[in-house]
Amino acid sequence: KNQVEQSPQSLIILEGKNCTLQCNYTVSPFSNLRWYKQDTGRGPVSLTIMTFSENTKSNGRYTATLDADTKQSSLHITASQLSDSASYICVVSAVSGGSYIPTFGRGTSLIVHP
Amino acid sequence: GAVVSQHPSRVICKSGTSVKIECRSLDFQATTMFWYRQFPKQSLMLMATSNEGSKATYEQGVEKDKFLINHASLTLSTLTVTSAHPEDSSFYICSARVGTVYTEAFFGQGTRLTVV
Numbered sequence: 001k002n003q004v005e006q007s008p009q010s011l012i013i014l015e016g017k018n019c020t021l022q023c024n025y026t027v028s029p030f031s032n033l034r035w036y037k038q039d040t041g042r043g044p045v046s047l048t049i050m051t052f053s054e055n056t057k058s059n060g061r062y063t064a065t066l067d068a069d070t071k072q073s074s075l076h077i078t079a080s081q082l083s084d085s086a087s088y089i090c091v092v093s094a095v096s097g098g099s100y101i102p103t104f105g106r107g108t109s110l111i112v113h114p
Numbered sequence: 115g116a117v118v119s120q121h122p123s124r125v126i127c128k129s130g131t132s133v134k135i136e137c138r139s140l141d142f143q144a145t146t147m148f149w150y151r152q153f154p155k156q157s158l159m160l161m162a163t164s165n166e167g168s169k170a171t172y173e174q175g176v177e178k179d180k181f182l183i184n185h186a187s188l189t190l191s192t193l194t195v196t197s198a199h200p201e202d203s204s205f206y207i208c209s210a211r212v213g214t215v216y217t218e219a220f221f222g223q224g225t226r227l228t229v230v
Contacts, residue, residue, distance in 0.1 A: 036221075041205070041224065041226065042223050042224060043118075043120070043207050043209075043221035043222050043223045043224045044158070044207075044221045045221070046220070089157070089158070102160070102219075104157040104158045104159075104160075105157060106155075106156065106157040107157060109155070
């Protein structure tokens with residue numbers, strides 16, 4: 001069964017600090033891994049997307065890494081801002097029989113305090 | 115990125131009534147649209163996948179007669195919750211994709227449904 005596990009479940013940090021969110025997956029056959037930011041009451045917004053051959057992808061203060069061998073990914077947020085408070089969702093997609101099958105993690109709830 | 119618009123963003127309805135949620139791709143033609151349901155502090159759960167002009171494919175455990183999906187055009191898909199019950203109260207999100215399975219799906223802003 002395809003699964004995506006994220007940790008920690010929630011995280012509180014002070015503004016300006018860095019943090020790293022983790023995503024472990026057992027999804028096969030692997031197609032790509034995406035990190036989304038979801039503000040409360042809003043739809044998810046894509047931050048990064050990585051395929052099998054990519055191991056690092058940056059988007060401003062967000063840097064995602066992927067280790068396809070250990071099936072782990074991380075999202076590093078640098079110099080956090082209050083607006084970074086949101087849920088961060090890891091989505092790992094498999095392609096099977098021509099069908100697109102995303103598996104969603106439960107998300108990490110990040111709270112940035114001033 | 116491409117824009118996907120959902121309407122309404124919030125809706126309150128009485129038990130037993132039906133409510134329709136629209137999902138529109140504003141600047142691209144979506145060959146495939148997905149409907150998700152999300153409970154508080156939970157992950158998104160895929161309800162169904164719809165391709166333009168064909169019947170939707172529902173995930174196991176999702177009642178097709180209760181959650182009616184119509185993908186009549188390349189820019190519009192609708193989800194109708196029929197005979198709504200309080201337990202149908204949830205956050206419903208659509209996403210739309212153009213092209214192959216390798217292209218990104220873009221999410222709408224979601225619809226908060228409250229059944230009273």
